[in-house]
Amino acid sequence: MVHGGDIYTDGIFKGQDLLDFSSNINPLGVPEGFKNNIAEALNNVTRYPDIKYRELLKNLSNYTGTVEENFVLGNGAAEIIDLVISNFKSILIVVPSFVEYEINAKKWGCRIEYSKLLPNMDFDYEDIQNKLTEVEAVIIGNPNNPNGNIIDKNKFESIIEFCEAEGKTIIIDEAFIEFTGSIKNSFIDKIEHNKCTFIIRAITKFFAMPGVRFGYGISSNEGLLNSIREKQNPWNINCFAELAVKYCLKDKEYIDKSLNWIEAERKFFMGEISKISCIDRIFNSFSNFILCRLKNIDENKLYKCCLEKGIIIRKASNFRGLDNSYVRFAIKDRVSNERLIKVLKGIEVINNEFR
Ligand SMILES: Cc1ncc(COP(=O)(O)O)c(C=O)c1O
CATH class of the missing domain: 3.40.640.10 (Type I PLP-dependent aspartate aminotransferase-like (Major domain))
Structure with missing residues (x-):
């Protein structure tokens, strides 16, 4: 897999409706x-x-x-x-x-x-x-x-x-x-x-x-x-x-709504994500996605944990210069973001095993 999480392999072809945090698309949808x-x-x-x-x-x-x-x-x-x-x-x-x-x-x-x-x-x-x-x-x-x-x-x-x-x-x-x-x-x-x-x-x-x-x-x-x-x-x-x-391109209402959403949601998302125990560091973003460095868990384990909860995230080790301790999250609408944050907060280390 070269690009974002594969919603076709892990989701659509298995008849599973996944919440996709791997591709960075405006959640306001089609104008x-x-x-x-x-x-x-x-x-x-x-x-x-x-x-x-x-x-x-x-x-x-x-x-x-x-x-x-x-x-x-x-x-x-x-x-x-x-x-x-x-x-x-x-x-x-x-x-x-x-x-x-x-x-x-x-x-x-x-x-x-x-x-x-x-x-x-x-x-x-x-x-x-x-x-x-x-x-x-x-x-x-x-x-x-x-x-x-x-x-x-x-x-x-x-x-x-x-x-x-x-x-x-x-x-x-x-x-x-x-x-x-x-x-x-x-x-x-x-x-x-x-x-x-x-x-x-x-x-x-x-x-x-x-x-x-x-x-x-x-x-x-x-x-x-x-x-x-x-x-x-x-x-x-x-x-x-x-x-x-x-x-x-001339849909001012859509553009304004999108700009208001990203400004508010980026702040909320970065604030919440920085409190998660398995996240070591977040990198400042001006866009609609956040790169995170993990601690005590690697991208594969975190991907699996999220997938079990119906969420797909972007593993980042195939970006040149990063390794399996990085993941990227898209910023989505508040309800979806809260769902991801809840899943991430629920990940605890039990005997060095992530549950
Ligand atoms: C930085 C960057 N540029 C370009 C593209 C490709 O965009 P498009 O789908 O319009 O070909 C992507 C897609 O993920 C991207 O992340």
Whole structure:
């Protein structure tokens, strides 16, 4: 298993309805705008989408404040990550991070360098800058998965200047950026004047649509954008994704409700989780998931304990740089969070056995 907990193997295929704390999706669910207008997409199913996706690009441009020429569209952020990485012979990956960065880099035969997060899970800016001299590009999460920390824009400034001057590319994965609550945390304001920046976004997490598969890249580096476009199949975005972009990105009520939920629930969740006896340390998160280091129990035992109670969590040992003493929890709605917390509180050591 490479990604989150496998709800299909452990849950759905066994007819078990699991509470999924392994994948980080907004618990407010599908925005009303999508549900209410689904008939519009159904009407479009029998014809091909606009091969130039003009309306879609206009909607993205309105949402991000970036010109339409700066976008490349993908079947989820995953397609964009894969295709942008394909352009480089060498890449620096900041780790631990989303496992696809490394999988894709290996697939394309890139030489890989790693910059490890510091023990407190902050970025090692000096190390990133030093190692960048040896590679063509760097990929970094903002916020970073699995810990949820964000990039300090002041500390990153000299890295951007260096990459701009040296013709290197900074790929910033902002798949979770909306959960941080402020657009100021995004590097989108750098796009226009810094050709070295390439941002990846998606509707997957914040708008709760992993099944729709829509992500996008933003950059003012025309050469890089065209090189990605040339590798893509025509009509890679379906009419349901077009509908989602049209109605969800301007759904202010959903966005506001989500921001209120994450602000309140992150505080509550971090407070409660930090009191659990088998949790040694929690790492500060600006996103909708929390990385925890365990004590007196490993990820497999904790996974089993939670699964027995109908809950699935994310083991974290397959993130490069972490071991089996880490797990990641999604932040969900209050009722679900309380259910997880109750289960975690109930785990006691009895003769060194966890029950
Ligand atoms: C950091 C990060 N980026 C990108 C993705 C992929 O997103 P999508 O489902 O839009 O392809 C994920 C999925 O878990 C992720 O965690």
